[in-house]
Amino acid sequence: DIQMTQSPSFLSASVGERVTLSCKASQNINKYLDWYQQKLGEAPKLLIYNTNNLHTGIPSRFSGSGSGTDYTLTISSLQPEDVATYFCLQRNSWYTFGAGTKLELK
Amino acid sequence: QVQLKETGPDLVQLTQTLSITCTVSGFSLTTYNVHWVRQPPGKGLEWMGAMWNGGGTDYNSAFKSRLSISRDTSKSQVFLKMNSLQTDDTAKYFCARHVAYTTDPFDYWGQGVMVTVSS
Numbered sequence: 533d534i535q536m537t538q539s540p541s542f543l544s545a546s547v548g549e550r551v552t553l554s555c556k557a558s559q560n561i562n563k564y565l566d567w568y569q570q571k572l573g574e575a576p577k578l579l580i581y582n583t584n585n586l587h588t589g590i591p592s593r594f595s596g597s598g599s600g601t602d603y604t605l606t607i608s609s610l611q612p613e614d615v616a617t618y619f620c621l622q623r624n625s626w627y628t629f630g631a632g633t634k635l636e637l638k
Numbered sequence: 639q640v641q642l643k644e645t646g647p648d649l650v651q652l653t654q655t656l657s658i659t660c661t662v663s664g665f666s667l668t669t670y671n672v673h674w675v676r677q678p679p680g681k682g683l684e685w686m687g688a689m690w691n692g693g694g695t696d697y698n699s700a701f702k703s704r705l706s707i708s709r710d711t712s713k714s715q716v717f718l719k720m721n722s723l724q725t726d727d728t729a730k731y732f733c734a735r736h737v738a739y740t741t742d743p744f745d746y747w748g749q750g751v752m753v754t755v756s757s
Contacts, residue, residue, distance in 0.1 A: 629682055
């Protein structure tokens, strides 16, 4: 089974700051990596799919990159509404989620 | 308008069976796959299994033979049944869709149903 390791588990950042979240797979996942945002009590919301494709309606401050086993979600200028937990999901071999990064405002 | 809505019990007794229905609208179950994902309180997400557009199913081996997924296409419903519930099955259960035969992601999710397993 493919394991997904997200880091950091918790991140505190200021409005306007550039934020980078990481997800590492236990083996090559061929860019089948998605990022989701989940706010308290809500369903996950798709942000980025297949590493670097921005989902419809998602602000351009969100971007994704990576290859092989290492993937990154970047928020170019953090906004208050970005406070949430972010999960990655690999779809290369079945489906495995990362444990999440909780992002809060400093 | 695409919608998925999970309905099920709030509370299930230890060792009993959980039944949840995912009712979809705005798309066809013969074009989209529907997945089940759960999230224990304060924890991460876990893929449970899938109902494929052709009617086949696959399951996360972690659930062994406890889990069953079925559907009624005439009612646009997908069903989850899991037996021998334990307290660590307490979780929010979500259904989500993705386009069959593509590399597209899970793009729409239901709001989830919170199920507590009580002794």
